[in-house]
Amino acid sequence: MTLTSTNRNPQLNSHGELTHLLSTEGLPHEVLTRILDTAAPFAAVAEREVKKVPLLRGKSIFNLFFENSTRTRTTFEIAAKRLSADVINLNINTSSANKGESLLDTTDNLAAMQADMFVVRHASSGAPHLIVQHLAATGQDHIHVINAGDGRHAHPTQGLLDMYTIRHYKQDFTQLTVAIVGDVLHSRVARSQIHALTTLGVPEVRVIAPKTLLPSGIERLGVRVFNDMKEGLRGVDVVMMLRLQNERMQSALLPSAQEYFKSYGLTMDKLALAKPDAIVMHPGPMNRGVEIESTVADGSQAVILPQVTFGIAVRMAVMTMLAGA
Ligand code: CP
Numbered sequence: 001m002t003l004t005s006t007n008r009n010p011q012l013n014s015h016g017e018l019t020h021l022l023s024t025e026g027l028p029h030e031v032l033t034r035i036l037d038t039a040a041p042f043a044a045v046a047e048r049e050v051k052k053v054p055l056l057r058g059k060s061i062f063n064l065f066f067e068n069s070t071r072t073r074t075t076f077e078i079a080a081k082r083l084s085a086d087v088i089n090l091n092i093n094t095s096s097a098n099k100g101e102s103l104l105d106t107t108d109n110l111a112a113m114q115a116d117m118f119v120v121r122h123a124s125s126g127a128p129h130l131i132v133q134h135l136a137a138t139g140q141d142h143i144h145v146i147n148a149g150d151g152r153h154a155h156p157t158q159g160l161l162d163m164y165t166i167r168h169y170k171q172d173f174t175q176l177t178v179a180i181v182g183d184v185l186h187s188r189v190a191r192s193q194i195h196a197l198t199t200l201g202v203p204e205v206r207v208i209a210p211k212t213l214l215p216s217g218i219e220r221l222g223v224r225v226f227n228d229m230k231e232g233l234r235g236v237d238v239v240m241m242l243r244l245q246n247e248r249m250q251s252a253l254l255p256s257a258q259e260y261f262k263s264y265g266l267t268m269d270k271l272a273l274a275k276p277d278a279i280v281m282h283p284g285p286m287n288r289g290v291e292i293e294s295t296v297a298d299g300s301q302a303v304i305l306p307q308v309t310f311g312i313a314v315r316m317a318v319m320t321m322l323a324g325a
Helices: 028-043 072-083 103-112 126-136 156-170 188-199 227-235 259-264 304-323
Strands: 060-065 087-088 118-123 144-150 177-181 206-207 225-227 239-241 279-281
Touching: 028 144, 028 156, 028 188, 028 259, 028 304, 060 072, 060 103, 072 087, 072 118, 072 144, 072 156, 072 304, 087 259, 103 118, 118 126, 118 304, 126 144, 144 156, 144 304, 156 188, 156 239, 156 279, 156 304, 177 227, 188 206, 206 227, 225 227, 279 304
Parallel strands: 060 087, 060 118, 118 144, 177 206, 177 239, 206 225, 239 279
Antiparallel strands: none
């Protein structure tokens, strides 16, 4: 695939097939649904004694995590190994990136090692997109790129595993009211969730946050804004909590963690305002006692650990759709 002015979405080729995964924004309903449908049989692979299928045998997948990660990096590695790919985890701390090598020089060198796929996490929004543009410009567009989280921009596989989780527990997106609660301003996860939820037909997506943690113009993404958590949680089917991202806050946007918890922390009392069968989600890592109380995080309505498990199947689905035989 070559990036041209006629190809507006660099994730899709001229046949509408996924060639890279950079964002859930702009992915058609049909593509999102195909990813979720493809993930379902991979979830069953995990139940087998031999948890491997040969779909990516002979492929070399490079995990390039320029930012910390527990869940995403590990589940990408498990997913690639279950697909029989060769996985190379570049240790950024001991790589030549530490000697000043540029991102594109690093990927050029890995491309020279016959890479088939880059899984990229980076603190800079747009870094995976920059790699895609560079690969196209240098005739290396047979290498697929998956965004594993870039700055505040997007975390598409997190958004997709969240959609898989919601569909698993609630089946029909078109009957749901979903609330996203917390630090929307700094959250790449929230953006990926909102784009996926609205495309999949969720009729009411609410965002609940103090004004200081909401990007201006968020309503334009098709969400209802609430500053009062109790009002916003009333009658919802799904509560998606967000981590308070202190590392991305450039100034004091909140009085204190205790004040934040009082107004926006999910407690059993506040959860009682949602539907009795509402599910509670969190992408992790959690700040217990800041955005979520332990009794909720470990309670019967929480599906936080199943989210992690489903992440393996969803990442297997994405990698297979990109590079499978
Ligand atoms: N949800 C998520 O991205 O977690 P990690 O930072 O541990 O990968």
